[in-house]
Amino acid sequence: MMQPTNKVHKKNNRARGRKAEANARRKVAKNWDKIAHGIRYQKAAAKESCRRATKQMEEELFDGILLNLRCKNKVKSYNAQKRILRRIVEKRQAQQAYSKVGRRRDRFSSHIYRHCTSKSMSELRNHQLCA
Numbered sequence: 001m002m003q004p005t006n007k008v009h010k011k012n013n014r015a016r017g018r019k020a021e022a023n024a025r026r027k028v029a030k031n032w033d034k035i036a037h038g039i040r041y042q043k044a045a046a047k048e049s050c051r052r053a054t055k056q057m058e059e060e061l062f063d064g065i066l067l068n069l070r071c072k073n074k075v076k077s078y079n080a081q082k083r084i085l086r087r088i089v090e091k092r093q094a095q096q097a098y099s100k101v102g103r104r105r106d107r108f109s110s111h112i113y114r115h116c117t118s119k120s121m122s123e124l125r126n127h128q129l130c131a
Contacts, residue, residue: 043112046100050116053096057089057120058127086121093117 035041076084090113097113 039108042101042108046097046109046112047116049096049100050093050112050120053092054120054123057092058124061085061088061124062128085124086117089120089124090117093120 093116094113097109097116101109101112103109
């Protein structure tokens with residue numbers, strides 16, 4: 001007679017364990033959701049994605065494939081090259097910032113993308129001068 005109650009007891013323990021695990025997962029998901037909507041987390045996530053985009057642009061822009069700025073056998077001036085490079089960087093950084101932060105009424109996302117753009121341009125300029 002001990003075996004049936006023992007099986008039922010084990011079954012109840014497993015059910016309680018599954019319920020406790022589910023509650024723990026819900027609690028963790030709720031905490032992550034709360035953190036993900038915070039300003040500090042969004043700012044850090046946007047800056048990290050912008051940093052990754054800068055590294056990717058360094059590889060693409062300066063290998064001579066993407067940034068081929070010749071026009072009718074004339075080389076464009078340095079300022080024209082810089083303007084084109086800035087447009088490319090602004091567009092990519094805005095895409096990265098808006099994907100992480102989204103569009104908001106308080107202009108937070110535009111501030112982030114402008115900050116990331118200027119930082120990215122300075123890093124790209126340093127990379128260009130060193131290479």
